[in-house]
Amino acid sequence: MQEASLVLNKYEEDFDNLSSISPVWSSNLRNKAMDTFREIGFPLRRKGNEKWKYTNARPIADIEYSSAKFEEIDLDDIKLIAPWHESWINLLFVNGHYQETFPGNLPTNVQISNMASNDLAANLTSNIGGIMDYSDDGFAALNTAFMSDGPIITVPEGENAGIVVNLIFFNQGLSDTVNYPRVLITTEGNSIVSVIENYVGGSSDRTFTNSVSEIYVGENATVNHYRLMDETDDTHDVGYGRVRIDTNGTFNSRSFFRGSGIGRYDLNVSVEGENASCDLQGLYFTNGHQHMDNFINIDHVRPNGQSNLFYKGILAGRSRAVFGGTVLVRKEAQKTDSIQSDKNLILSPHAEVDSKPALFIYADDVKCAHGATAGNIDADTVFYMRSRGIDLEAASRLIIYGFAGEVIDKVEIPELRSYLAESFLTSLPSHKFEF
């Protein structure tokens, strides 16, 4: 236990340093969260712990991570590893700290600031921590205790020009450092916004990204949320998305994950308003010894809600993926319509997926379906293609691209779609056929 306490000492030291410089409004929240973290620590107990049953947090807990410092980065480097477009509002964060805003060339009333700026209005800060319940989750408590910077996006009533906000969290990758991005998106009635969160890493040193995003979807508002995780084998990445949807609101989520040594995204969507809906889609790709965990919960609170959960995974090497998708339909949430599916394409006999779709229904008039599949490229499929003159390499590419394309093709921002098609699809390996 000597080592564990050394690691915790490191966090204590960083916490003291941060407290001396952080704004007053956040200190209460941060102190409470630190107390929780001290009390529950990292989620290392896996037996009987559904949330962490298939993911081992030990390798993260064992490292003496220290808070990453800001260091300015050249924009040209960023454009190579993240999507970027002139018409978007682009925000750049390095190691969790704000660098710059590129306001784009479209007129908009969307308000954007960053948490560390001094002139933050009280009404903005009051929403921070409003959805993220960290009481039983060490990683979420850690982010809350250490949050010091991140974008705060407010979309006013009726703002429906379809603005795209592109958030780039660049992890510069100094060895054994941790960064804590914190995002707040608030949309008021009848507004529409698209937000892209990019978690990208630039080196092969051991780093940890611990992020939390809180998203309020207002009445009759639409939030299109994209999350790209594109880091390296040595990164640990534990992120949270917490979403609350008001009456008639729509939340669309598209996740594209690859590259982390240990990656986890815990997305929890509360379909709180009547007639609200969410459509959560994702594509994950793992290779080598990577581990990717998607832990998703949808909570239907009020009647006439809809949810669609559609995830696809491609697994190669000795990698492992976990998909936990749980839909809860509360007693009052009559006429809920919910579908969930997780499909996996397994390219190597040594790769493994644990897919656990689950439904808990307490209302009696609902329409729900769920399913999970895992398959490899079967011999009949390949022979069918070869019998038309297509060779093994091309056959495997068509199948893998086709599989992934089902998610990428549905991305509605054309520039992002082509970025994903180029950067994501071309990185996929071809299948090594064993005959």
Add this chain to the structure above:
Amino acid sequence: MSNSEKLIEIKNLHASVAETEILKGINLSIDEGEVHAIMGPNGSGKSTLANVIAGRPGYKVNSGDIVYRGSSILEVAPEIRARAGIFLAFQYPVELPGVRTWQFLKAAIDAIRKENGQEELKIRDFDKLLEEKRQLVQMDPDLVRRSVNEGFSGGEKKRNEILQLALLDPSLALLDETDSGLDIDALRIVSHGVNIFKGPEKAILIVTHYQRILDYITPDYVHVLVDGEIVRSGDSGLAMELEEKGYDWVKDTAGKEVTP
């Protein structure tokens, strides 16, 4: 290819699937311009023959030879056989989720063209060609934009096979129970597609359990396969006779040659 050689010659072919011998000495030659039908009861080895010619993995040739355009193809990969002009219309066409039909067919046609030293087909020319062939088999234009065979009905899948036949324009077409599961209208459309394909430079091998399809595509030769051997060969009259008397009749009189 010298004059004495046929397009394809199958010589004393013995083949097995999972250690069980299915084909027990098949001799069959098919020349350009000919339509052959292989008929036989279930389990006689009809489909095995078609699949062995196409090079399906898992089908092992124990002895004998398959000579196509003068060379043995036993060691040739299925995609190379396809590019050389051998086409198998599948009994059970495979679904390819996420792979669009046009994309699949473009990849196929370009692979064949590349092998023959031609350039890839321009998108515009390919679209034109695909549209022409689609109308030939009266396939719903929507299906061409969808994933290959995914959610297609049995009849639509078979039409898609004939669409591919028409588009890839091979020299030897192997139709493996293409008639099974088709209603009379679909059978008519599929047969029409095959008849358009037919020509002095084309060879066709129809594998079927029933005589029905042969009402639409008249074979020059009919062979009856029982227990891995061709027990009888004749002209299209043999198919009629089979329809009347059943396969038991052939089994009983096996070995007696019928001169057409």
